[in-house]
Amino acid sequence: MTQGVEETPRERTKRWQDIAAKKADELQPKEAICSSCGKELKEGEFIAVQGKILCAECYANELEASMDMGAADGAGAG
Numbered sequence: 001m002t003q004g005v006e007e008t009p010r011e012r013t014k015r016w017q018d019i020a021a022k023k024a025d026e027l028q029p030k031e032a033i034c035s036s037c038g039k040e041l042k043e044g045e046f047i048a049v050q051g052k053i054l055c056a057e058c059y060a061n062e063l064e065a066s067m068d069m070g071a072a073d074g075a076g077a078g
């Protein structure tokens with residue numbers, strides 16, 4: 001038998017919701033720095049990709065780069 005105060009399921013859920021909300025705040029900062037070009041970005045101006053923060057320009061560059069890699073892999077010598 002365990003002693004002490006037991007959490008009710010409702011209390012436990014509330015606690016987890018609080019933790020989740022806090023984590024979400026940490027994961028979505030209001031301001032960030034582009035990890036590629038170092039530009040300062042405000043909320044909505046940056047995209048988080050694979051743990052990196054990128055500005056729209058660098059995100060577009062990454063997309064192009066990954067598309068190039070995919071094309072090189074998939075396309076034949078047409």
Ligand SMILES: [Zn+2]
Nearest residue numbers: 034037055058
């Ligand atoms: Zn950038």
